[in-house]
Amino acid sequence: MSTSERAELLILQAVRLTGVADEGAVLDRALLGEHQVREVLEQAAADGLVEQFRLADVGGWVLTESGSVQVARLLSQEVQAADARAVLSAALERFEQINGPFVERVAQWQLQSTLATTTGFGGADDAAVGALLADLTQSGDDLRSALADLVVALPRFGRYPFQFSAALDRARGEGLRWVTGVGLLSCHAVWAEVHQDLLSSLGLARGRTAG
Template identity: 40%
Template sequence: MLIGMTHDSAPDLRVLHAVRVIGMASDEAVARRLGIDLDTASELLRDFEAYGWVTHVEFGATSGWTLTERGRDEDSRRLGEELDQAGAREAVERAHKEFEALNGRLVRACTDWQLRPTGGDRLAANDHGDPQWDARVLTELTAIGAELTPLVGGLTAVLARFGDHADRFDAALRRARAGEGQWVAGVGVASCHAVWMELHEDLLSTLGIARGGEPENG
């Protein structure tokens, strides 16, 4: 790779890896996440199904594609090859260390958004009746977002597919600060917490690290 040039992942790798990062994803979710044509996403996903790399599952009222073990192995193999071909390993390892330094703060902030201990109950749900408590959490998330931007910038300089994580975090934070509290840690939306978890999975899978195989704050 030429110095100063970022690496663009192949479209089929981007689609396969998107399923891994999202966890369970519809055709529409993959296309929207990657900014690609729905027909392209659908065609690749059905090819992957034929290869045994993805399977379509239903969970309650939701459904989507998930990786099979074979698909996870294929994604890991391709990610490892890409990492070395792009000369990106050192940059991604550095970003992972920086991420880990922020991870504990993000987890605490999201916990504080969901819980506000009282004298009799340290696990009392946050009823969001204390504006100072919530403002402190949003201030901390803003500070984390400010540190996330250069972290993702360093990743994007070597692997273009990391490029939207900081923008998505900022978009969720803007909605949270505008009064839409579900965008802090809500399920079913691209909340700050959801975006953070996707970036975490992206870093771990790119480096071939099993979840739980990190330091304690990982």
């Protein structure tokens, strides 16, 4: 895979994972320079792979149908070049073993995090907050372990354990939105993107398994 194709893959996959991605969201996920991201997005728009979308105060880049086909092609090419299908499948299997407990844990806090009056951890007592943060720390360790072999084969997956830990650190200081929030790289958002990235890299839809 050429350098330009790798950059295109990182940027198109960033748009795909975000759904509607402004430039900042792409930068956070592709981890490339601002000039390069802007240049690739402009070329992708010219090629009909992405387009601008806006609804009320939400706006950014979205993949077109042609863009979805292109990113699927690039992902397949990447996996084949790295001979990484087996390690991807193993990583997905390990991830799915830790996914259920994480989702259940976060779901217990999501309603509280949407309340307009919520600051910090809302009305939760210190024991409940401490238990949540301890559980999330374990989830972060589990995620790092599940992706360890894959990161060697496909280094772009290395951002996920780092960004999960960064969100957890911010949750300790700033509260629940860094655990359950949307529109930012919260623990929940990073976790969901890992799952989708594993599946799409294997050419699977959500709800399918690598078997």
